[in-house]
Amino acid sequence: MSEQFYADAQLYDRLFPGGEEALAFYRAEADRQGGSVLELGCGTGHKLIPIASDGHPCTGLELSPAMLAEARRKADERGVAVEWLQGDMRRLELGRTFDLVLIAANSLLHLHEADDLVACFRTVRRHLAPGARLVLDVFNPSVHLLAQADGVRRRRDALSFMDPDRGVVHVDVEERYDAAAQVTRGTWFFSADGEADFVVAPLEMRSIFPQELPLLLALGGLRAVERFGDWSRGPLTAAAAIQVYVCTPDGPGSAGP
Template sequence: MTYARFAYVYDELMQDAPYDNWLELMEKHKSEVQPSMQSILDLGCGTGTLTVELGKKGFQLIGLDNSADMLVLASEKSRDARVPIQWLEQDMREIELVEKVDTIVCFCDSLNYITSEEDVQAVFQSVSANLKEEGYFIFDVHSLFKMREIFGDHTFASAEDKTSLIWQCFWEEEEYLIEHQLTFFHQTEELLYERFDETHVQKAYEIEDLCTWLSEAGFKIASISADFEYQEPQEKSERIIITAQKREKNVSKG
């Protein structure tokens, strides 16, 4: 999914996103699981809010997104914060790094925008190819419960300082797909409101399928939790968080 004009209202509408929770998750991971972690690739980094905050913690950051508009805004943030970050406009199914990294993350349900099973498997293979041996892949997805029951066939609305949004959801049970039809009214410099529309599509995935594809890509599951509570997912969990470790290659002895 490539964001268009949405990129320029994204931060205003994401003010309540759980950035502090993601940051805490990564600090906890380094402290308890991967103390040697230094280099991080942030997949689907968007406008770079979390990427920059991780950079402020002293990690070596690469931010990757397929939206040039998002990356323009991300680059401005890192420059203003004086945090050195490499920004890459790439498809997460075909990651190309100069050097492998310690950890790869993909937060904010970015993986739900990959709407075919084959493409999710391609992402996992690409992630594995760009991770150091025994490196970690940490990501979250909207749960099937959230997509079906909370988004469902519902309509939402919000009004921020400069942008108002009407958000209609249409759920397709057979394919586990949800179509988000977004109508924005954005205040221009002339104090007029300009309307624009976008359609985004996301897909829900069963946890068991994600684990199978991770295993096929050379990972072992380190943990599965939900909603930043560090407990196993429940029936009504909304955000599933999976941590997987790249398996060490077997070294043949001869």
């Protein structure tokens, strides 16, 4: 994981403050499934805290201590009970199962090797109760955009945000795409007036293509029973920006679509 990128959890939340459509989708999935929820790579609790506030017993796993501390702070501030755990989504043994497991907001893409992705899915498989589901989302790779990751530093105006101490913060990104590894290796630069590059953080994210993900899931003992290309449950097409998967354990006794 690109640890430095997540070292300032409040800065991260200001950078990515939205996602209300995604949040509504995951809350609906939790209500549809019922029961207990485990989120792997829960970040600062953007999705899990509202799900817990809806009455679902929730557990959040996060590798970054800073993100986990902010999740605890936010949950305490809202008076919401969540079990927070620090750990690796590839290696988790809680000794109990859950009715719904979530891997949201591209968290899966911090795993770059196929073996790590399969290990994560096998971990999920061990923690699924009978009739339980895994729901995840990752971006849908665009070959056009990946080709533009040419190592040139560019301003991302859409990512600018207001910081209470610094004022307007601008974000520049410099990226290169490693096609053999399917990993975009980038550096993010955060600047404010009079404070250029006050944070410079590497970020590496894998691309997983739509024909590839079902095979990785199968190797992990899971199968996709629903697949969407947007938060309104539209079809996954070439033009879709995201891939959303609903999965069940593979094999005898698994739930159907």
